[in-house]
Amino acid sequence: MSTLRTRHTGVGAVGPERPTAPDAPCGPEIWGMSEMPDPRTVSTADARALSLVLFRRLRTLEEGTAQFSYVRNTLVELNLSLVKFAAGRFRGRSEPMEDILQVGTIGLIKAINRFDVEREVEFTSFAMPTIVGEIKRFFRDTSWAVRVPRRLQELRLDLAKTFDALEQESGRAPTTTELADRLEISEAEVVEGEVAANGYAAHSLEPLEDDESVSPLARRLGAEDPTLDVVECLECLKPMIAELSERERTILSLRFGDELTQSEIGERLGISQMHVSRLLARLLEKLRAGLLTDEAPPDDACPHTGAPVDGHQAEPRSLLSRAVTRLPLL
Numbered sequence: 591m592s593t594l595r596t597r598h599t600g601v602g603a604v605g606p607e608r609p610t611a612p613d614a615p616c617g618p619e620i621w622g623m624s625e626m627p628d629p630r631t632v633s634t635a636d637a638r639a640l641s642l643v644l645f646r647r648l649r650t651l652e653e654g655t656a657q658f659s660y661v662r663n664t665l666v667e668l669n670l671s672l673v674k675f676a677a678g679r680f681r682g683r684s685e686p687m688e689d690i691l692q693v694g695t696i697g698l699i700k701a702i703n704r705f706d707v708e709r710e711v712e713f714t715s716f717a718m719p720t721i722v723g724e725i726k727r728f729f730r731d732t733s734w735a736v737r738v739p740r741r742l743q744e745l746r747l748d749l750a751k752t753f754d755a756l757e758q759e760s761g762r763a764p765t766t767t768e769l770a771d772r773l774e775i776s777e778a779e780v781v782e783g784e785v786a787a788n789g790y791a792a793h794s795l796e797p798l799e800d801d802e803s804v805s806p807l808a809r810r811l812g813a814e815d816p817t818l819d820v821v822e823c824l825e826c827l828k829p830m831i832a833e834l835s836e837r838e839r840t841i842l843s844l845r846f847g848d849e850l851t852q853s854e855i856g857e858r859l860g861i862s863q864m865h866v867s868r869l870l871a872r873l874l875e876k877l878r879a880g881l882l883t884d885e886a887p888p889d890d891a892c893p894h895t896g897a898p899v900d901g902h903q904a905e906p907r908s909l910l911s912r913a914v915t916r917l918p919l920l
Contacts, residue, residue, distance in 0.1 A: 637668045638713070644668075645707040665702050666695065672714060673698050676721045683729065690725055697724030736789030745783035746790070748773055830880045838873055845870060 632640065644665050651658040673694035680690055701717035730743055752772050756764035770777045831839060837859070844850045844858065852866040859866070 632668060634671070637671075641665055641668050641713055642707065645702075645705060645713070648702075649707065662699075662702055666698055669698060669702075669713070669717065670695070672717055673721055676718060676725060679722070680725060680729070683733070685729070685732070690728070693728040694721050694725050697721035700724065734790055735792035738786045738789050742783055742786035745779070746787040749780065749783050749787070826881060827877065830877055834873070838869070841866065841869055842873060 644661050648658065648661045648665070651661060673691055676697075677687065677690045677694050681687065683690070697720050698717060701713075701720040704720075705713055705716055730740065734743070749769060752769055753764060756768055756772060764772075766777050766780050770780045773780070831842070834842075841855060841859070844855045845852075850858075852870070853863045856863045856866045
């Protein structure tokens with residue numbers, strides 16, 4: 591059996607590549623046709639009729655030959671619509687549609703290998719259960735959060751169907767005994783199936799409340815404190831502020847600590863608002879120049895204390911603003 595290689599033939603469509611063998615005919619001439627139509631353009635009725643001819647031709651070829659692979663791959667392309675139809679039933683699942691189409695194509699190949707044209711059964715009726723079964727097997731093997739035996743997976747489905755039926759009949763949730771009687775199994779098996787059903791989807795041990803945006807686990811994990819850079823800025827400013835006069839420190843404290851306006855500061859100090867503005871401008875420029883002074887300390891260190899500034903140089907204005915707003919703490 592040749593390896594199936596897929597290629598895109600349109601949006602969401604896949605199809606096999608036909609093998610070539612220069613030493614043996616593997617085109618339409620192998621069954622007496624002068625030209626093979628593009629399988630993507632063949633109508634449904636023509637595809638069924640052509641598939642019947644190809645199946646009969648396939649029975650006369652030896653498996654593993656180029657001719658056999660060509661006929662079988664042509665059958666796959668002619669009947670890819672069955673895969674798309676079957677895959678559409680599972681469109682709402684979490685798995686990508688392309689993966690579902692790939693799995694359905696494998697089911698189509700299995701159906702082609704097992705189909706007996708002499709039994710006079712429609713290939714569509716024979717292939718659909720095989721394709722759907724292959725897709726269901728794919729979900730059974732990949733969609734469960736916890737792998738459980740196939741018996742319990744099928745029991746989960748039977749319990750769900752029976753639960754819904756009994757609930758419709760009685761107007762209430764059925765008991766374990768009622769489920770066991772309807773399915774003709776023991777109550778212990780019902781309980782085992784209900785426990786196994788919990789493994790289909792995994793849930794957090796600490797689910798979010800309605801008004802929560804961060805999980806409890808995330809709250810317990812460490813995070814960078816946004817005020818650490820402010821502490822570093824304060825450490826850099828301390829020696830410079832200590833060199834200021836009492837009046838200058840008072841102005842800084844009233845402006846950035848108490849958040850007073852320049853007019854209010856002027857009233858407290860008995861000076862004009864314009865004088866306060868000039869004093870503040872001179873003070874901020876002095877502090878800014880001190881922060882940007884590059885003296886003996888090593889690179890990326892505070893020029894006054896030698897403390898590292900977290901590997902980067904902050905914007906002078908934002909650095910100064912964050913620092914001087916904490917002046918009352920000094």
